[in-house]
Amino acid sequence: MIVVPIWYFVILGFLFGASVGSFYNVLIYRMPRGLSLVKPASFCPSCKKHIPIFFNLPLVGWLLLRGKSACCKSPISVRYPLVELLCALLGALSVVLAEWGRPWGLEASEFKDMAALFWLLLGIVPVLLIDLEHHLIPDSISVGGIFVGLLLSIFPGGISVVDSLLGFLIAGGGLYVFGFLVTRFLKKEAMGFGDVKLLAGYGAIMGYFAAFEVLVMAALLGLLVILPMRFIKRPNGADFDESSKEEIPFGPFLSISAPIVYLWGDAILELYLSFIY
Numbered sequence: 001m002i003v004v005p006i007w008y009f010v011i012l013g014f015l016f017g018a019s020v021g022s023f024y025n026v027l028i029y030r031m032p033r034g035l036s037l038v039k040p041a042s043f044c045p046s047c048k049k050h051i052p053i054f055f056n057l058p059l060v061g062w063l064l065l066r067g068k069s070a071c072c073k074s075p076i077s078v079r080y081p082l083v084e085l086l087c088a089l090l091g092a093l094s095v096v097l098a099e100w101g102r103p104w105g106l107e108a109s110e111f112k113d114m115a116a117l118f119w120l121l122l123g124i125v126p127v128l129l130i131d132l133e134h135h136l137i138p139d140s141i142s143v144g145g146i147f148v149g150l151l152l153s154i155f156p157g158g159i160s161v162v163d164s165l166l167g168f169l170i171a172g173g174g175l176y177v178f179g180f181l182v183t184r185f186l187k188k189e190a191m192g193f194g195d196v197k198l199l200a201g202y203g204a205i206m207g208y209f210a211a212f213e214v215l216v217m218a219a220l221l222g223l224l225v226i227l228p229m230r231f232i233k234r235p236n237g238a239d240f241d242e243s244s245k246e247e248i249p250f251g252p253f254l255s256i257s258a259p260i261v262y263l264w265g266d267a268i269l270e271l272y273l274s275f276i277y
Ligand SMILES: [Zn+2]
Pocket: 044, 045, 046, 047, 048, 049, 069, 071, 072, 073, 074
């Protein structure tokens, strides 16, 4: 039997990650502008001309053009290849992390972990970039996560289909009710529905308890970032205003916590319990 070496899958993860990064570039540009993700095909933001698929290849296209569009020579932001490179590296990382500390055996459960980590790690990129700037979480990531979780649960290893369904319902429903009550209590919008859908997706991928851990970790990370900001004077001398549009969204913290909990949730919980008892 020929054993396919792991580096082969690491390279596949890199290439697939770059391609997904290319799609996320489209998502990051079009979703907040309310444009369709599929129509029209890629166009130059300056002169609106169609971009041939050849120049649209992830990473390669930008390098071939040396950062200037073929149609009107307007500069193409370095953000595009950077997003593709980041996604490519995260794609390779998901293979490495899924295999870390276990024998390489091409088993279904290994591919399931690879796919889940690939989804969770790459998902950080659009959630971070879109939510920070526009306070929106794309449905293709949040609702997409629910479908990915249910699909993965069909395969052996990890959580079952029933646990995936329960995870989606309890995590999403729980956060929705929590947000509803806090909104009533504080009389201001406490939780966006985007966060609810995002957490529902994490529940479908790793079960409701892990989704709860994601929520707790995201809240702690959020405090670590937001508390210091309250003490920093802003450049114009004004205090940090929590009620302003500059309020920090919760989605990025959820998306960063998700792969951490997927990988080390049990270990972190054990560590925490060992401190208590
Ligand atoms: Zn152009």
